[in-house]
Amino acid sequence: MVITSLVSFVGSLVSVVDDDESVRESLPDLLRELGFEVEAFSSGEEFLASECVGETKCLILDIAMPGISGPDLQRELTHRGLEIPIVFITANRDETVRPSLLKQGAVECLFKPFSDTALLDAVNAALRVK
Amino acid sequence: VDGSEFPVELAITRIPLKGPPSFTGYLRDITERKQSEKELRRSEAFLAEAQRLSATGSFSWRVATDEIMWSEQLYRIFEFDQAVPVTLELVCMRTHPEDIQSMYDMIDRARRTGSDFEYEHRLQMPDRSVKYLHMVAHGTRDQDGRVEYIGAVQDVTERRLSEEALGKVRSELAHVARVSSLGVMSASIAHEVNQPLSGIITNASTCLRMLAADPPNVDGARETARRTIRDGNRASDVVTRLRALFSKKNATTEWVDLNEAASEVIALSRSELQRNRVILRSELAHDLPPVTGDRVQLQQVILNLLLNALDAMSGVDDRPRQLVIRTERDEGDRARLTVQDAGVGLDTENVERLFEAFYTTKSGGMGIGLSVSRSIIENHHGRLWAAPNEGPGATFSFSIPYRPESATSVHSLGAIRASDVATGQLQATRNQ
Numbered sequence: 001m002v003i004t005s006l007v008s009f010v011g012s013l014v015s016v017v018d019d020d021e022s023v024r025e026s027l028p029d030l031l032r033e034l035g036f037e038v039e040a041f042s043s044g045e046e047f048l049a050s051e052c053v054g055e056t057k058c059l060i061l062d063i064a065m066p067g068i069s070g071p072d073l074q075r076e077l078t079h080r081g082l083e084i085p086i087v088f089i090t091a092n093r094d095e096t097v098r099p100s101l102l103k104q105g106a107v108e109c110l111f112k113p114f115s116d117t118a119l120l121d122a123v124n125a126a127l128r129v130k
Numbered sequence: 131v132d133g134s135e136f137p138v139e140l141a142i143t144r145i146p147l148k149g150p151p152s153f154t155g156y157l158r159d160i161t162e163r164k165q166s167e168k169e170l171r172r173s174e175a176f177l178a179e180a181q182r183l184s185a186t187g188s189f190s191w192r193v194a195t196d197e198i199m200w201s202e203q204l205y206r207i208f209e210f211d212q213a214v215p216v217t218l219e220l221v222c223m224r225t226h227p228e229d230i231q232s233m234y235d236m237i238d239r240a241r242r243t244g245s246d247f248e249y250e251h252r253l254q255m256p257d258r259s260v261k262y263l264h265m266v267a268h269g270t271r272d273q274d275g276r277v278e279y280i281g282a283v284q285d286v287t288e289r290r291l292s293e294e295a296l297g298k299v300r301s302e303l304a305h306v307a308r309v310s311s312l313g314v315m316s317a318s319i320a321h322e323v324n325q326p327l328s329g330i331i332t333n334a335s336t337c338l339r340m341l342a343a344d345p346p347n348v349d350g351a352r353e354t355a356r357r358t359i360r361d362g363n364r365a366s367d368v369v370t371r372l373r374a375l376f377s378k379k380n381a382t383t384e385w386v387d388l389n390e391a392a393s394e395v396i397a398l399s400r401s402e403l404q405r406n407r408v409i410l411r412s413e414l415a416h417d418l419p420p421v422t423g424d425r426v427q428l429q430q431v432i433l434n435l436l437l438n439a440l441d442a443m444s445g446v447d448d449r450p451r452q453l454v455i456r457t458e459r460d461e462g463d464r465a466r467l468t469v470q471d472a473g474v475g476l477d478t479e480n481v482e483r484l485f486e487a488f489y490t491t492k493s494g495g496m497g498i499g500l501s502v503s504r505s506i507i508e509n510h511h512g513r514l515w516a517a518p519n520e521g522p523g524a525t526f527s528f529s530i531p532y533r534p535e536s537a538t539s540v541h542s543l544g545a546i547r548a549s550d551v552a553t554g555q556l557q558a559t560r561n562q
Contacts, residue, residue, distance in 0.1 A: 020325060022364075026332040026357055029350070033339035064404040091324035092405065112328030116335035 009127045010035045013055045017041045017073065018062035018089070027060065034120055044068035048076065056084050058126040063090040063097070063109075074104065085126035089114070136161045178202055185285035189216075191267075193241055193277040207263070207285050209255060226252035226260060244269040244277040250286075262290040321401035322368045329361035371398060385420040386428055388457050388465050395432045396455065406440050406451065413456040421465050421532040423510040428530075431503040431514070435469040435526045438499065442473025442524065449522065464512070464529045472523040481516050503528075 014036045016027050021042075028038040039056075041047040045068060047059075059077075063070040070088055077084055088101055088109040098109040107129060108122035142155035178201070181187055187204025191197070198216040205212045208224050218237065225233050229251040236249050246268050253261040267281030333354040340347035340354065371394060396403075396412060403410050421428075436455070443451040452472045460466035476484075485504045500514075507514040512530035519525055 022325070022329045022357065022361060023332075026329050026336065026354070029354065030332050030336040030339075033336050033343075064401065066404060066409070069407070091321040091328065092401065093320055093324065112324045113331040114328065115331065116339075 006124055006127075009057075009124060011037055012057040012127055013037045013039065013052065014058045014060060014123060015039050015041065015047060015052050015056040016060045017044060017047050017065075017070075018060075019043060019065045020062070023062070023089075030116060030119065031060075031123070034116070034123070036123070044070070044073035044076070047073070053082065053084075058123050059084045059086045060123075061086050061088050063088055063101075064092065071101065071104070074106070078105070085129045087119075087122045087126055137164045139163075182206075186282050187284075188280070188282045191279040191281070193244070193279065204283055207261070207283065208253065224253045224255070226254045228252070240267070240269070240279065241277075244271065260287070261285055262287045319368075319372060322372075322398065323365055326361040326365040326368070330358050330365075333358045333361070368398075382424050382426075383422060384425060386423055386425045387418070387420050388428070388467055389414040389418055391425055391429050392432055392455055392457060392467060395429050395436060399433070399436055402437075402440065403453070406444065408440060408443060408451045408453050411452065411454045413454065415456075415458045418457050418459065418465055419532045421510070421530045423530065424506075427506045428510070431506050431528065432467065432469075434499040434503045435528075438526070439469050439471035439473065442471050442475075444473075446473060446522075460529045462531070464531050466527055466529040468525055468527040470519065470523065470525040472519075472521070475522055476516060476518040476524040478518060484516060485514070 014031050016024065016031070016038060018024055018027070018040075019042055024040040024042065028040050031038045039050070039052050041050065043065060047053065061070040061073060068076070070086075070090075074086055086106045088106050089112060090097070090109065091112040093111050101109045107126040110118055110122060137160050139158045139160045140155065142153050145152045145154055181201055181203035185203070185207065187207050188201045189204055190199045196218055198218070198221075200208075200216050202212065205214075208221075210216075210220065210224075214220065222230060222233070233251055236247065240247060246266075248267075249265045251263060251265075253263060255261065262285070263283050264286045265281055265283045267279045269277055269279050271277055337351045337354040337358070340350040392412070392414065396410065432455075436453070439453050443453070449472055454468075454470040456468045456470070458466050458468075485500050504514045507528045507530065510530045512528055514526070514528040516524055516526045
């Protein structure tokens with residue numbers, strides 16, 4: 001059975017922010033197969049400077065990045081009044097990190113490597129938030 | 131006349147004259163001679179005992195004729211019967227097979243130059259046990275200008291064996307230090323491996339979906355497969371690097387490019403740096419010649435300095451956590467690597483304490499990092515030191531020679547030092 005996004009969310013813009021080039025290559029392709037529109041950025045600064053800031057319905061955000069970190073970006077967006085639902089992704093399997101991020105308003109925090117179903121569930125949950 | 135006795139020597143010889151037998155002779159008071167002989171015997175006994183105690187034998191070698199004379203102790207060292215006349219072939223019989231070539235080279239050199247030399251090599255005994263010998267020899271010329279060597283040979287086996295044992299203990303200590311930083315690094319290690327794994331799973335998931343599409347997206351699927359292979363190789367590289375860094379090996383000697391070694395350590399620590407919000411700047415000299423030494427041990431030192439720098443900056447919030455790693459040529463044909471941080475800095479009074487074994491300012495730290503690092507660098511004939519910065523933080527540096535003859539290994543040193551007696555200069559050459 002091929003699972004895709006819920007019908008109402010097809011075509012929603014999902015933005016991926018990660019400094020790792022291979023993530024910026026592979027994740028958007030998967031998200032497109034899942035039915036979403038995708039834009040990728042190498043840093044929080046790049047995302048903030050782009051036109052997608054207002055259009056993004058879900059933000060997939062790496063935690064550890066040089067420059068502005070994921071949580072930094074989260075704070076900045078809240079500060080600007082932009083309520084974009086965030087799914088954090090991280091390669092650092094630190095169990096203490098997830099609860100605090102959720103408490104700060106993140107929809108989900110996924111540990112790499114994650115399955116496509118876990119990703120889909122998280123994005124759908126994020127899109128349901130609005 | 132006064133009743134005292136004294137030794138005499140009496141010699142009588144017949145005079146060949148015609149007539150009845152006549153004899154002439156002499157009677158000599160040999161008190162003094164006997165006294166001298168007694169003193170000579172005593173001093174010889176002294177010498178023999180001294181040689182036995184110090185396990186040192188002496189020899190003479192007339193180069194032109196290859197006549198060799200050995201003291202008693204030297205026979206004992208070589209385990210030959212004293213009745214056996216000594217030849218170079220005999221000496222070679224006992225020489226350790228790995229050292230025979232360098233022994234021939236030494237003999238050759240001695241024949242040609244007649245100058246003093248000092249030499250270390252091994253013997254292999256009939257029972258396959260090994261002895262380490264240290265030899266010094268002084269070359270003289272007789273009135274015909276022919277070279278004769280007088281020398282001493284000391285059995286330094288015990289000293290060498292304990293040096294080797296010490297080397298092993300140091301290696302163990304270095305291993306423990308590595309393993310403890312393995313604990314610190316485990317989060318970074320997991321991170322390094324999880325990145326490519328994630329890529330593999332994401333790409334493979336995409337691949338399945340693309341092939342299940344109607345019509346199947348074969349080009350897309352092909353691309354994901356290519357990326358999967360690339361990520362698989364990335365993961366494999368990380369594992370290989372880590373295994374090399376944390377395995378227990380004896381020191382090896384090879385050419386080491388410090389820039390490459392530093393870059394690898396930086397790559398491995400990337401996630402740790404990110405996690406600690408450290409900004410790394412590397413300034414690696416383009417023209418840095420390679421050094422000779424153990425690559426893994428040197429990387430261990432670089433890693434140790436890097437982790438210490440991270441630690442020093444862990445509480446810093448009012449300024450950028452800047453870390454600079456620099457390589458450059460140092461004077462005296464050396465390569466220098468420095469790690470400069472913007473952390474809590476150093477107390478100049480106590481800088482040397484940092485290098486003591488088991489000294490630590492970290493609670494729960496094992497504190498053997500800097501002490502082991504220093505001893506690794508010293509084994510490479512280098513120096514490791516620390517100084518506070520002009521601004522905040524400290525700089526740790528090490529400097530290692532990059533000429534091959536500056537490096538030696540613990541086993542057969544085989545070093546010949548030809549001393550120029552006239553000018554008193556010493557030249558070192560590597561013989562292996």
